[in-house]
Amino acid sequence: MKKAIIIIALFLICNLALAQFAGVMRGQKEEPLPEGFKPASTNTFISQYPAVNAATRQAMFRVVAPAAQIVQVDLCGKKYNMTKDEKGVWTCVSDPQIVGFHYYAILIDSVAVMDRGSEAYFGSNWESAGIEIPEGPEGDYYRFNKNIPHGQIRSIDYWSEINGKERHINVYVPADYEKETKKKYPVLYLVHGWGEDENGWSIQGHTANIMDGLIAAGKAVPMIIVMPSGDIKTNSDVRTASGDISQIYINDLIPFIDKTFRTYTDKEHRAMAGLSRGGFQTCMTVLPNLDKFAWMGTFSGFFGFRGNNTIETAYNGAFKDPEVFNKQIKLFYMSIGTEERMGAKEAADQLINHGIKNIVYFESQGTAHEWLTWRRSLYDFAPRIFK
Amino acid sequence: MKKAIIIIALFLICNLALAQFAGVMRGQKEEPLPEGFKPASTNTFISQYPAVNAATRQAMFRVVAPAAQIVQVDLCGKKYNMTKDEKGVWTCVSDPQIVGFHYYAILIDSVAVMDRGSEAYFGSNWESAGIEIPEGPEGDYYRFNKNIPHGQIRSIDYWSEINGKERHINVYVPADYEKETKKKYPVLYLVHGWGEDENGWSIQGHTANIMDGLIAAGKAVPMIIVMPSGDIKTNSDVRTASGDISQIYINDLIPFIDKTFRTYTDKEHRAMAGLSRGGFQTCMTVLPNLDKFAWMGTFSGFFGFRGNNTIETAYNGAFKDPEVFNKQIKLFYMSIGTEERMGAKEAADQLINHGIKNIVYFESQGTAHEWLTWRRSLYDFAPRIFK
Numbered sequence: 001m002k003k004a005i006i007i008i009a010l011f012l013i014c015n016l017a018l019a020q021f022a023g024v025m026r027g028q029k030e031e032p033l034p035e036g037f038k039p040a041s042t043n044t045f046i047s048q049y050p051a052v053n054a055a056t057r058q059a060m061f062r063v064v065a066p067a068a069q070i071v072q073v074d075l076c077g078k079k080y081n082m083t084k085d086e087k088g089v090w091t092c093v094s095d096p097q098i099v100g101f102h103y104y105a106i107l108i109d110s111v112a113v114m115d116r117g118s119e120a121y122f123g124s125n126w127e128s129a130g131i132e133i134p135e136g137p138e139g140d141y142y143r144f145n146k147n148i149p150h151g152q153i154r155s156i157d158y159w160s161e162i163n164g165k166e167r168h169i170n171v172y173v174p175a176d177y178e179k180e181t182k183k184k185y186p187v188l189y190l191v192h193g194w195g196e197d198e199n200g201w202s203i204q205g206h207t208a209n210i211m212d213g214l215i216a217a218g219k220a221v222p223m224i225i226v227m228p229s230g231d232i233k234t235n236s237d238v239r240t241a242s243g244d245i246s247q248i249y250i251n252d253l254i255p256f257i258d259k260t261f262r263t264y265t266d267k268e269h270r271a272m273a274g275l276s277r278g279g280f281q282t283c284m285t286v287l288p289n290l291d292k293f294a295w296m297g298t299f300s301g302f303f304g305f306r307g308n309n310t311i312e313t314a315y316n317g318a319f320k321d322p323e324v325f326n327k328q329i330k331l332f333y334m335s336i337g338t339e340e341r342m343g344a345k346e347a348a349d350q351l352i353n354h355g356i357k358n359i360v361y362f363e364s365q366g367t368a369h370e371w372l373t374w375r376r377s378l379y380d381f382a383p384r385i386f387k
Numbered sequence: 388m389k390k391a392i393i394i395i396a397l398f399l400i401c402n403l404a405l406a407q408f409a410g411v412m413r414g415q416k417e418e419p420l421p422e423g424f425k426p427a428s429t430n431t432f433i434s435q436y437p438a439v440n441a442a443t444r445q446a447m448f449r450v451v452a453p454a455a456q457i458v459q460v461d462l463c464g465k466k467y468n469m470t471k472d473e474k475g476v477w478t479c480v481s482d483p484q485i486v487g488f489h490y491y492a493i494l495i496d497s498v499a500v501m502d503r504g505s506e507a508y509f510g511s512n513w514e515s516a517g518i519e520i521p522e523g524p525e526g527d528y529y530r531f532n533k534n535i536p537h538g539q540i541r542s543i544d545y546w547s548e549i550n551g552k553e554r555h556i557n558v559y560v561p562a563d564y565e566k567e568t569k570k571k572y573p574v575l576y577l578v579h580g581w582g583e584d585e586n587g588w589s590i591q592g593h594t595a596n597i598m599d600g601l602i603a604a605g606k607a608v609p610m611i612i613v614m615p616s617g618d619i620k621t622n623s624d625v626r627t628a629s630g631d632i633s634q635i636y637i638n639d640l641i642p643f644i645d646k647t648f649r650t651y652t653d654k655e656h657r658a659m660a661g662l663s664r665g666g667f668q669t670c671m672t673v674l675p676n677l678d679k680f681a682w683m684g685t686f687s688g689f690f691g692f693r694g695n696n697t698i699e700t701a702y703n704g705a706f707k708d709p710e711v712f713n714k715q716i717k718l719f720y721m722s723i724g725t726e727e728r729m730g731a732k733e734a735a736d737q738l739i740n741h742g743i744k745n746i747v748y749f750e751s752q753g754t755a756h757e758w759l760t761w762r763r764s765l766y767d768f769a770p771r772i773f774k
Contacts, residue, residue: 109496113501
């Protein structure tokens with residue numbers, strides 16, 4: 001019995017030591033949330049804050065920091081000063097936000113840190129806090145639907161000779177992939193944006209929910225979606241990002257996927273799309289390799305005619321002869337959020353006026369350079385390919 | 388051209404806005420690391436700090452916080468005061484650490500936050516920083532080996548009627564799973580510890596690398612490993628953790644797995660193991676269901692004879708008649724780190740003296756209540772089951 005008591009005591013000590021970090025969250029349970037506010041869907045499961053008011057689209061933040069001098073929230077380009085109560089608990093309520101997913105930071109005496117109430121969302125090259133301002137019922141397309149078959153996201157490390165290192169990818173396979181053991185599938189390569197990583201599309205983007213819904217409804221054909229990293233890590237101490245990511249996609253990743261999954265390997269069954277910098281990487285990868293892709297999409301990310309480049313010279317003259325381009329690419333999809341004003345409409349019009357066909361231009365109403373724009377883009381883009 | 392310039396300008400503004408959070412990391416590139424230190428393998432790919440000295444097993448931390456009053460590192464039960472230089476950069480070097488993975492926190496004016504140099508590791512119910520003190524070449528078994536076939540970790544949401552909610556699981560499938568399309572596999576259910584989540588075993592635990600190596604070497608039989616959450620989320624505003632996790636495992640999860648994967652469904656082909664609280668959950672799930680499991684493991688987590696319980700009464704008398712128990716369970720595996728002193732040896736001896744057979748007791752030399760103990764436990768446990 002004595003030993004049993006020792007076991008229990010050590011277990012408790014150990015867990016209490018671990019639990020010291022969790023104090024903030026325990027404190028949160030004491031007070032009910034203000035009227036109209038609910039915990040954000042992006043929180044850790046135990047956290048009540050940040051909280052969101054779906055009607056006003058405001059977010060409320062809470063930080064326990066009795067010894068701090070200034071605590072702020074940095075959300076969508078605005079710093080909010082938080083107010084401290086007598087217990088050292090800081091709170092603030094934001095302005096109404098654009099719907100969708102936003103990265104944010106807490107500033108403790110000017111140091112930007114992650115809010116411990118949030119789950120981690122890799123963005124801007126760090127594990128950032130994020131908050132979802134709910135879109136309402138129209139956002140059902142990216143939420144889990146228990147009444148339809150579900151695909152899987154497969155987490156895989158593959159060896160890249162070019163990188164000299166294993167690289168992590170996530171691969172969505174549709175619900176029927178394992179039942180139809182002879183069936184081959186088309187493949188969409190889907191790339192994240194600057195400062196994000198290969199998990200962005202499956203976590204912030206809800207790719208599996210979106211595709212499960214589209215496929216179950218017969219709107220999109222069952223397809224494999226490969227979500228790689230758009231950055232290059234190295235084994236050196238400094239770990240600089242360098243090298244040509246397109247070469248890794250073309251020469252290491254595509255052969256690995258075609259070897260590992262049951263894919264169609266012709267260009268009519270291969271697409272690539274990306275958001276922001278990933279849209280640029282899509283152009284940099286697809287345009288010099290028109291024999292390998294027939295479908296492409298840039299979501300908030302076509303940076304075509306820059307520097308000294310014109311529509312004739314951009315991407316080594318890929319658009320110079322519209323007839324050549326039109327024979328190769330069945331869809332050149334460009335999308336943008338109406339609140340980000342990045343000139344995609346003008347670029348699309350320029351291409352159309354130049355004679356480039358098969359362009360689809362899509363605007364996400366009321367959204368910025370953020371994940372809701374890209375969820376909507378995928379939802380609109382995926383039904384258009386491989387048909 | 389004017390529009391092209393606007394596009395570029397907006398792109399830059401956007402990225403600069405995002406990049407403000409990344410300032411700390413950019414600053415890090417300016418100075419070389421001290422002699423003998425390398426970036427921890429647990430860092431984000433762009434971060435040089437925290438850095439680890441493999442020879443001395445010391446960790447060096449760095450935080451940019453010009454306006455903070457006190458900055459500390461909370462690592463393995465000790466708080467280290469950091470020292471500020473004239474630029475407002477705080478640094479400190481830790482005592483020599485036990486090898487393996489440790490959670491830690493940075494304290495900015497007493498607020499425990501995540502170090503932005505680290506990737507996020509869910510522990511103590513928050514997205515925590517973590518640091519790996521390298522084990523040296525003997526740790527090769529949990530690192531990626533490019534010369535062997537690789538399995539996959541599948542990320543799946545399944546519907547739980549008991550929970551009334553979708554639940555996320557990770558499922559390891561061995562390398563030959565997709566090639567041997569008629570073959571059936573045994574299943575190990577593997578549970579994380581208190582305050583961690585269903586990603587712990589695949590991320591902190593490196594389950595895929597460990598199993599790929601064991602299977603390629605012929606040491607373990609190819610098996611499916613299901614890694615569920617040991618917590619229960621609800622849809623209520625408060626999101627309390629409640630209900631009986633064992634019922635979810637037995638009545639929702641196992642049927643889902645047997646329906647979704649090519650499994651053997653008899654008890655000889657089903658095992659369960661867990662670490663810390665997951666070891667306790669293993670006992671709570673397996674011992675009342677001896678018709679469903681033939682193999683079990685508790686890594687740093689057998690809390691058998693507590694309260695008023697004796698070996699005769701614990702777990703509703705599961706051990707009371709050793710002969711009954713011995714017929715049902717082919718392996719009762721118990722492990723512990725030598726630095727955690729949680730009394731597992733005494734408990735194992737009690738069970739053996741009581742007549743319980745098929746007990747294997749394993750000690751991880753020089754490790755504490757931490758992930759290296761559990762990686763080693765899995766590496767030692769997996770070859771012993773399904774044979």
